[in-house]
Amino acid sequence: MTKLPTSRRQLAYMALVLFAPVVLTVALVCWAPPKPGQTQADMWIAVGVVALLVVMMTAILSLSALRHAIDITPDTLVVKHSMYTLKLERAAVTSATVRELPSMDAARLSTKKNGTALFGYYSGWFWDTRSNLTFCAVSGQPVYLVAFEGSAKCRQLVLNASPEVAQRIAAWANPPTAN
Structure with missing residues (x-):
């Protein structure tokens, strides 16, 4: 099995494209004013969803880089x-x-x-x-x-x-x- 070359520059661009929406989502979650009736548990659920997205995007980028x-x-x-x-x-x-x-x-x-x-x-x-x-x-x-x-x-x-x-x-x- 022969490895094909990968470009770090292109992987950096892919990471930017994958993670830019996540960064915007984190910004909205962290800085959006709370709605009436919103609890601390609601905030932790939002943080958990964003963390799950970050893990999934990292897995996709890793697969792209290694395969x-x-x-x-x-x-x-x-x-x-x-x-x-x-x-x-x-x-x-x-x-x-x-x-x-x-x-x-x-x-x-x-x-x-x-x-x-x-x-x-x-x-x-x-x-x-x-x-x-x-x-x-x-x-x-x-x-x-x-x-x-x-x-x-x-x-x-x-x-x-x-x-x-x-x-x-x-x-x-x-x-x-x-x-």
């Missing part, structure tokens, strides 16, 4: 990125091409199917402008586009990885032919 790996076996390619997973069977892929992208715009993504796109962080399932299902695992540079041929549901994989990992994926998808 970035790729596993290449002779039969499968598994990419785990944040909360999303791509699993391709070797039998469903006849060949693949790999190329480095100068920017994420070159991936020509159009719509999120089930994923996250924040500040250059792309994780999950997207449609491209040609209606190809694309799995993204991007949290830094360099970015590679792997286009699959065959009967696999996923037609493209966009990921940031080392050139060696990109070439391992190409070798997995394009095994040498026996003469």
Whole structure:
């Protein structure tokens, strides 16, 4: 199993997006004037709900930060990125091409199917402008586009990885032919 790189800057942006609403909620709970009939127990319930939200958001951010790996076996390619997973069977892929992208715009993504796109962080399932299902695992540079041929549901994989990992994926998808 190979770890994919993560970007601390993008994780900081994600933390900001996740925790900004919680900070505003805490401010409202702490500084809002009490309503008539409000008790101290009501305040503690509100604090407990906010604490539960903070724990849940921290768990989501931790999962996003820790789950970035790729596993290449002779039969499968598994990419785990944040909360999303791509699993391709070797039998469903006849060949693949790999190329480095100068920017994420070159991936020509159009719509999120089930994923996250924040500040250059792309994780999950997207449609491209040609209606190809694309799995993204991007949290830094360099970015590679792997286009699959065959009967696999996923037609493209966009990921940031080392050139060696990109070439391992190409070798997995394009095994040498026996003469």
